[in-house]
């Protein structure tokens with residue numbers, strides 16, 4: 423008998439571990455959003471998770487195309503794959519952007535100086551450049567800003583909440599794959615692999 427509820431709970435625990443554990447493959451995921459009619463995908467670091475209701479969180483530069491895309495259309499998809507354990511998680515999500523609010527302020531206050539400098543770049547992410555620029559202040563290539571100066575990055579900082587509406591879990595097995603969906607965290611049913 424295949425207990426899909428147990429498999430689902432185990433994967434949620436792996437996701438939780440992936441927030442801090444960079445050797446867990448769930449530490450990063452692929453986020454796809456719509457740029458007009460074109461899907462755009464990129465790698466993102468998992469920063470947080472709530473179990474009930476299920477939500478995942480990440481950080482981004484407010485000036486980046488992904489934030490513009492999610493502002494126009496908050497429906498998106500998050501994809502995780504654990505190559506060793508051969509498990510794929512695919513989530514249908516709705517994005518909620520936290521920018522210059524109590525939630526973004528709290529996350530920013532816990533963001534280390536090394537990460538804060540990524541939000542201090544003079545250029546909008548993905549903008550064309552006439553010549554190479556690392557898009558962090560050049561004085562901080564080898565050091566980090568002090569706390570006071572790092573505050574300048576907050577204007578570009580966004581914390582993104584992804585509310586998960588549907589989960590699709592695929593576990594590969596040589597003697598028959600297991601695949602099931604979870605709707606709104608409670609309705610679990612098999613789908614054909």
Ligand SMILES: Cc1cc2nc3c(=O)[nH]c(=O)nc-3n(C[C@H](O)[C@H](O)[C@H](O)COP(=O)(O)O)c2cc1C
Nearest residue numbers: 464465466467480481482483486487488489547548
């Ligand atoms: C390992 C890895 C982790 C990344 N994590 C993030 C992240 O957490 N947030 C983010 O905005 N971009 C992250 N990026 C960069 C994005 O993949 C992307 O290149 C950049 O944000 C521009 O995306 P956009 O033009 O679609 O907005 C990461 C890239 C890599 C390779």
